[in-house]
Amino acid sequence: xxxxxxxxxxxxxxxxxxxxxxxxxxxxGSNKNGQLAGAITSNLTLDASVEYTLTxxxxxxxxxTLTIPAGTTIKALxxxxxxxxxxxxxxxxxxxxxxxxPIIFTSNATSPAAGDWGGLIINGKAPISRPxxxxxxxxxxxxxxxxxxGDVENDNSGILDYVILEYTGARIDGDAEHNGLTxxxxxxxxxxxxxxxxxxxxxxxxxxxGSVNASNxxxxxxxxxxxxxxxxxxxxxxxxxxxxxxxxxAVTSDPRGIEADGNLDxxxxxxxxxxxxxxxxxxxxxxxxxxxxxxxxxxxxxxxxITNAIVxxxxxxxxxxxxxxxQDSKSDATDDTIITVxxxxxxxxxxxxxxxxxxxxxxxTATSGTTGGADFSVFSWTGYTK
Numbered sequence: 450x451x452x453x454x455x456x457x458x459x460x461x462x463x464x465x466x467x468x469x470x471x472x473x474x475x476x477x478g479s480n481k482n483g484q485l486a487g488a489i490t491s492n493l494t495l496d497a498s499v500e501y502t503l504t505x506x507x508x509x510x511x512x513x514t515l516t517i518p519a520g521t522t523i524k525a526l527x528x529x530x531x532x533x534x535x536x537x538x539x540x541x542x543x544x545x546x547x548x549x550x551p552i553i554f555t556s557n558a559t560s561p562a563a564g565d566w567g568g569l570i571i572n573g574k575a576p577i578s579r580p581x582x583x584x585x586x587x588x589x590x591x592x593x594x595x596x597x598x599g600d601v602e603n604d605n606s607g608i609l610d611y612v613i614l615e616y617t618g619a620r621i622d623g624d625a626e627h628n629g630l631t632x633x634x635x636x637x638x639x640x641x642x643x644x645x646x647x648x649x650x651x652x653x654x655x656x657x658x659g660s661v662n663a664s665n666x667x668x669x670x671x672x673x674x675x676x677x678x679x680x681x682x683x684x685x686x687x688x689x690x691x692x693x694x695x696x697x698x699a700v701t702s703d704p705r706g707i708e709a710d711g712n713l714d715x716x717x718x719x720x721x722x723x724x725x726x727x728x729x730x731x732x733x734x735x736x737x738x739x740x741x742x743x744x745x746x747x748x749x750x751x752x753x754x755i756t757n758a759i760v761x762x763x764x765x766x767x768x769x770x771x772x773x774x775x776q777d778s779k780s781d782a783t784d785d786t787i788i789t790v791x792x793x794x795x796x797x798x799x800x801x802x803x804x805x806x807x808x809x810x811x812x813x814t815a816t817s818g819t820t821g822g823a824d825f826s827v828f829s830w831t832g833y834t835k
Contacts, residue, residue: 484502489515489540492516497520500524502523503524503554505531508595511538516544517543519545519546519552520552521544523552523554526557527557527558528565529566529567530619532567533569534569535571535572535589536571536572536606540606542606542608543607543608544610546611546612553612553613556615561616561648562648563617563648563670564617567618568617570591571631572634573635573636573659573661574598575598575634575635576599576658576660577634580721585722591627603638605638606635606638607639610641613831615648616647618649626652627650628677629671630654631655632657635659637661642665643827645666649668650699652673652676652708655679657680657713658680662684662686666688667828668690669694670693670694673701676689676707677708678707678709678751679713687729688730690823691734693734693735693741694737696737700737705745706735706744706745707733707743709724710749712724725752726751727753728753730824731745731755731822732761734763735761737766737767740768741767745760746776752786754786755788756789757789758789759819762797767796772803773788773805774804775806775811775813783810784809784810787812790814801815
C-alpha cells in the first residue's frame with residue numbers, strides 16, 4: 450500500500466447511454482453507444498442487454514445510486530489511471546449479480562493486461578484510524594479532493610455480489626497505484642460477497658478503515674498484495690482465496706498474501722481506532738516464479754484474528770520470505786493477535802518459518818499439513834479453474 454498523490458481529474462458532464470434513470474429520464478443523454486464517463490448526478494440503472502464502455506473516470510455522487518443488473522458487462526477503455534469508477538461518500542452502487550449472470554468489469558483492449566484501468570473505489574462514512582481528537586476523515590488516494598470516513602459504523606454503500614473485476618490496478622508511478630477494489634471507510638451496512646479480482650497491477654483488494662464484512666473473495670495474480678488491511682479496518686472476512694499462478698513473474702518489491710497495518714502506512718503509530726479485524730478461512734497458494742515477501746504479515750499496530758488458514762507453495766521457485774511475520778508497534782506494547790495456520794511442507798516450505806516479535810499477548814499456532822483453508826468450490830461461477 451502506498452499513499453497515492455494524484456492531481457484531481459476534472460469531473461466532466463456524464464454521458465450514460467442505453468440506461469434508465471429513476472430521477473431523470475435522460476440523465477445526460479439517451480444515445481445508444483453505451484459510453485460511461487463523468488459524474489452521475491441522479492439515480493441510474495444500466496441495461497444488462499448493453500455492453501458498456503467506461504471511457505473515463507466515473508463518479509457516483511452523494512445521495513445517488515448506480516444500479517447494475519445481473520449479467521451486465523462493462524469494458525473499461527485501456528486508459529490506465531484516467532479510467533475508474535468511484536462511488537463517493539454518501540453514494541451507492543448496487544451491483545447485484547448471481548452465479549448464472551455475474552457482473553463483469555474488464556478491459557476493452559484487444560490483448561488485455563494488468564493495469565489497463567483503475568478499478569472500483571468505494572468511499573463510505575464508517576470510522577477510520579486517526580489521532581486522538583481529530584475527525585475520522587481522509588482524502589482519497591487517487592483523488593485528494595474527495596474524502597471518506599466518519600462515525601457511521603453501519604453505513605450502507607450498496608451491494609457487490611457475484612462481481613468480476615479484471616485487468617485493474619493501473620500504475621501512476623513507482624509509489625502510486627490503483628487497486629482492483631478499494632474500500633475506503635466502507636460501513637457494515639454494505640453487502641460485499643462473491644467477488645473475483647483477476648490479473649491486477651497492484652493489490653487485489655484493500656480495506657482503508659471501515660467495518661464492512663466480506664465473504665468469498667478470490668484474488669488471482671495480483672502483482673502486489675492479495676488482501677490488504679489498513680487505517681483502522683474492523684470487519685470480518687470469510688473465505689479468502691489468493692493465488693499466484695505457475696509462470697507468474699510480475700512482482701513489486703514486497704508482495705504479500707495478507708498485509709495488515711493498524712494505521713495508514715505506519716505513519717501514525719499512536720492513532721486511536723487502529724485495525725482489529727477477523728479472517729475466517731484463508732488460502733494463500735503461491736506457484737509463481739518469484740519470491741513473495743510474506744504469506745501473512747500483521748504489523749504497525751494492527752490486531753488480527755486469523756483462523757483456518759493454509760499456505761501452499763506450488764513449486765521450488767515459489768518461495769516466501771516468511772510464512773508468518775507478526776510485528777508489534779502498539780504504544781501499549783501488547784497485541785492480542787491470534788493466527789492459526791496450516792503450512793503445506795511441499796516444495797521446501799518450512800513450518801518453522803514464523804516470526805513473532807510482539808511484546809505480549811499474541812499467539813501463532815503453525816502446524817504442518819495439507820488440508821484446511823478457504824473453500825475454492827464456491828468460485829465455480831467465475832469460470833476460473835486452477
